[in-house]
Amino acid sequence: MSFGRPHRAIIADDHAIVRTALSATLSDPDAMDGQTIEICEEVENGIEAIRAVRQHRPELLMLDVTMPHAGGTEVLLEARRWSPETKVVILTGVEASGKIAELVATGADGIFCKSDDLGEMTRAVPRILEGARVVCSRFAKLLETASEAEPLTTRERQVLNQVVAGRTNREIGETLGISIKTVDRHRTSVMGKTGAHSAAELIAFALREGLIDPNSSQ
Incomplete structure (x- = not known):
């Protein structure tokens, strides 16, 4: 009916x-x-x-x-x-x-x-x-x-997307307007939160979680 x-x-x-x-x-x-x-x-x-x-x-x-x-x-x-x-x-x-x-x-x-x-x-x-x-x-x-995992900050997501794009810490710093030391600190934090131990594992995490943002460098 x-x-x-x-x-x-x-x-x-x-x-x-x-x-x-x-x-x-x-x-x-x-x-x-x-x-x-x-x-x-x-x-x-x-x-x-x-x-x-x-x-x-x-x-x-x-x-x-x-x-x-x-x-x-x-x-x-x-x-x-x-x-x-x-x-x-x-x-x-x-x-x-x-x-x-x-x-x-x-x-x-x-x-x-x-x-x-x-x-x-x-x-x-x-x-x-x-x-x-x-x-x-x-x-x-x-x-x-x-939701149980510690979320990435906006800056950490930006750094992650730059890593996925294959950029070095120096290039990431120039793109985001931050120092190499700050890039390294964010990168270390991202690896700690995601459990990744290498750039390849970070890329795999970003792909798996749908975090890759083509506009992240803007």
């Missing part, structure tokens, strides 16, 4: 098999706890996702976080700009606490892991359409574990 008028949805993912699976699931009222969802468009890149949201103003946007031309965070912000009432559900295979925390802070209504089956997401979508915000259990545990 359908509850009121159908909800319109856009599916944005650069993998056709994912779009097909999501479309079949969302279109099944039994799977959606009686809610009727109509797929008004499927798109395969971020620019098309933004265009589709502007055109349709849907109730629901199912959004892959990593797509060509515009990433999930950018699309989410644009969706909020053009269609504030649209509920945005993020799907990602990136299991990095830094990235998940960023998506939560940006205001995603739902965040789910592509490594999981569709069950948890399927049960959550009707609640999200009613106004709930849901983070899947896998990511909730990831965020809980990350």
Whole structure:
């Protein structure tokens, strides 16, 4: 049984098999706890996702976080700009606490892991359409574990990104306008907080936690 008028949805993912699976699931009222969802468009890149949201103003946007031309965070912000009432559900295979925390802070209504089956997401979508915000259990545990670790300061993140870029302490100091001694102190602090013992381990940590920021040198 359908509850009121159908909800319109856009599916944005650069993998056709994912779009097909999501479309079949969302279109099944039994799977959606009686809610009727109509797929008004499927798109395969971020620019098309933004265009589709502007055109349709849907109730629901199912959004892959990593797509060509515009990433999930950018699309989410644009969706909020053009269609504030649209509920945005993020799907990602990136299991990095830094990235998940960023998506939560940006205001995603739902965040789910592509490594999981569709069950948890399927049960959550009707609640999200009613106004709930849901983070899947896998990511909730990831965020809980990350919150127990001592966070990096803004300056430490800047130094970390410079290390990832392959710059020496002297180059980092010149870029950030600080002394080599201060760079070394921040670098030592970062290694202590992350448990890294080399530049390679710092890079691995930054990649794993989604901390690499291409604008960090600005």
